[in-house]
Amino acid sequence: MSLAVSAIGQGLLWAVLGVGLFLTFRILDFADMTVEGTFPLGAATAVAAISQGMNPLLATLLAFVIGALAGLITGLLYTKGHIPILLAGILVMTACYSVNLRIMGRANVSLLGKSTLFKNHFLASLPQYFDSVVLGIVVMVVITSIVIYFLQTELGQGFIATGDNQTMARSLGINTDNMKIMGLMVSNGLIAFGGALVAQNNGYADVNMGIGIIVIALASIIIGEVAFGDLTLNQRLVAVTLGSILYRFVLLLVLKLGFSANDLNLISAIILALCMMLPVFKHVLNFKHILKRGLDTND
Amino acid sequence: MTKPLLELKDVVLKVNRNTPEEITILNKLNLTINAGDFITVLGSNGAGKSTLFNAIGGDLSIDSGQILLNGHDIAHESVEKRTRFLARVFQDPKLGTAPRMTVAENLLLAERRGQRRGLMPRGLKHHLAHYKELTATMHNGLDQRLTTATGNLSGGQRQALSFLMATLKRPEILLLDEHTAALDPRTGQDLMHLTNERVAQDKLTCLMITHHMEDALTYGNRLIVLHHGQVTYDVAGADKQALTSEQLYSFFAEIE
Numbered sequence: 160m161s162l163a164v165s166a167i168g169q170g171l172l173w174a175v176l177g178v179g180l181f182l183t184f185r186i187l188d189f190a191d192m193t194v195e196g197t198f199p200l201g202a203a204t205a206v207a208a209i210s211q212g213m214n215p216l217l218a219t220l221l222a223f224v225i226g227a228l229a230g231l232i233t234g235l236l237y238t239k240g241h242i243p244i245l246l247a248g249i250l251v252m253t254a255c256y257s258v259n260l261r262i263m264g265r266a267n268v269s270l271l272g273k274s275t276l277f278k279n280h281f282l283a284s285l286p287q288y289f290d291s292v293v294l295g296i297v298v299m300v301v302i303t304s305i306v307i308y309f310l311q312t313e314l315g316q317g318f319i320a321t322g323d324n325q326t327m328a329r330s331l332g333i334n335t336d337n338m339k340i341m342g343l344m345v346s347n348g349l350i351a352f353g354g355a356l357v358a359q360n361n362g363y364a365d366v367n368m369g370i371g372i373i374v375i376a377l378a379s380i381i382i383g384e385v386a387f388g389d390l391t392l393n394q395r396l397v398a399v400t401l402g403s404i405l406y407r408f409v410l411l412l413v414l415k416l417g418f419s420a421n422d423l424n425l426i427s428a429i430i431l432a433l434c435m436m437l438p439v440f441k442h443v444l445n446f447k448h449i450l451k452r453g454l455d456t457n458d
Numbered sequence: 459m460t461k462p463l464l465e466l467k468d469v470v471l472k473v474n475r476n477t478p479e480e481i482t483i484l485n486k487l488n489l490t491i492n493a494g495d496f497i498t499v500l501g502s503n504g505a506g507k508s509t510l511f512n513a514i515g516g517d518l519s520i521d522s523g524q525i526l527l528n529g530h531d532i533a534h535e536s537v538e539k540r541t542r543f544l545a546r547v548f549q550d551p552k553l554g555t556a557p558r559m560t561v562a563e564n565l566l567l568a569e570r571r572g573q574r575r576g577l578m579p580r581g582l583k584h585h586l587a588h589y590k591e592l593t594a595t596m597h598n599g600l601d602q603r604l605t606t607a608t609g610n611l612s613g614g615q616r617q618a619l620s621f622l623m624a625t626l627k628r629p630e631i632l633l634l635d636e637h638t639a640a641l642d643p644r645t646g647q648d649l650m651h652l653t654n655e656r657v658a659q660d661k662l663t664c665l666m667i668t669h670h671m672e673d674a675l676t677y678g679n680r681l682i683v684l685h686h687g688q689v690t691y692d693v694a695g696a697d698k699q700a701l702t703s704e705q706l707y708s709f710f711a712e713i714e
Contacts, residue, residue, distance in 0.1 A: 311579055316566065323558050326548070326553045327554055328567075331623075332571050
């Protein structure tokens with residue numbers, strides 16, 4: 160029971176990353192590697208700020224702002240510097256590693272004895288793991304609502320059009336460079352925000368905690384899509400959160416099977432690869448055809 | 459009544475600048491477009507037709523010369539800025555619409571062409587009835603598919619939608635770049651008729667590139683021929699009416 164609650168709580172906290180990455184991966188239609196740097200950047204920012212005595216909520220919001228700045232740099236390299244997006248992301252991600260070490264002063268900083276978002280009276284009074292569930296639900300409802308509202312605005316529609324057909328967007332007067340920069344800023348802001356939440360939940364920030372983040376965030380997106388099929392854009396955003404929770408249950412299952420926590424990156428990669436290849440499998444194996452033939456011969 | 463709307467003065471445009479492969483595509487091109495002109499643009503491949511459109515649209519920057527809109531030089535304005543007065547329909551139906559957005563959403567995007575887009579709700583519902591009427595004028599079933607993603611439409615429907623989007627908010631200048639060329643002959647002719655109707659009805663100023671000599675003769679009040687980056691033939695009004703395809707063919711034979 161408590162394991163399931165823990166999985167739901169973790170799924171909700173990590174879902175922020177899925178929604179953040181959705182903006183670039185699904186709407187702007189490219190893979191932004193910056194997130195591997197902005198996730199620990201958010202964690203480092205929040206932990207350092209809290210250690211200096213800043214209010215945890217302000218520290219978490221500061222993490223969003225710093226993450227957005229990293230996204231801004233990727234965006235400028237990509238749109239104004241004409242560096243391919245994959246490389247622009249890797250450059251900023253690599254740079255973030257040094258920045259994170261500067262912010263934290265060492266590779267790992269603990270929040271032991273410090274105040275965090277999870278240590279307010281109400282959350283602390285809840286049974287074990289329910290704090291992350293409650294906080295996760297509040298965060299996801301707020302963030303998902305804001306993103307859904309934004310995508311239905313005139314600006315949001317221009318943002319979607321940029322990812323869908325850049326030539327058309329430009330011919331309608333949409334400044335596609337600005338849209339991409341904005342998307343990268345909000346996306347990385349959310350990823351850093353997620354990093355701040357996870358660090359406070361774990362009780363520490365580690366300079367290596369960004370490794371494999373893009374795979375985890377993609378897994379929530381893809382699992383949500385595979386599990387719920389054809390959805391509208393708004394429904395797909397909600398499905399990201401559900402996908403993130405499902406993903407945590409898959410990890411739980413894998414750990415139960417006897418794999419160690421050190422195997423999780425390998426397993427995450429395999430799960431994501433399988434989910435992404437599902438359409439190919441369906442086509443190659445042609446399930447319906449095989450099924451039909453099997454029935455025919457039985458007749 | 460006629461006043462110059464858009465003037466191109468000695469426009470030079472080169473590609474592969476400062477390399478051994480430098481080519482001059484527009485070579486001191488001069489063209490004056492009057493308000494209400496419907497100009498068909500002819501010319502062989504490489505004559506500079508599409509480049510002319512890209513120079514007007516801002517996709518390519520010019521090396522020298524002026525592009526004047528109502529007397530103001532717009533040669534250094536960005537593509538986005540020029541969309542305030544300019545709308546385009548491309549040859550490839552895929553270029554004109556956003557495939558994952560619905561027909562209605564695409565139209566709504568076009569509604570704000572060249573204008574600021576803010577954080578106000580898009581207000582799609584208020585426009586649906588109008589879009590239904592509008593798409594019904596295309597007579598190709600588009601009005602039944604307002605909530606369909608445009609990626610699932612036929613090429614003809616997509617191109618008709620692109621045309622509607624370009625004319626939804628009346629542009630001062632409409633550029634049609636062989637917009638019926640990718641369609642089957644019948645669908646292409648249907649769209650051509652609709653184009654002609656709409657241009658006349660809204661008194662649009664329009665440039666249309668075509669490779670169909672018949673279309674070039676039938677439609678529009680003026681016909682120009684581009685050759686080696688210059689306007690080598692420019693005929694309007696009654697003279698254009700009197701022009702025959704034989705005359706045009708022999709003219710082409712001469713310049714080649």
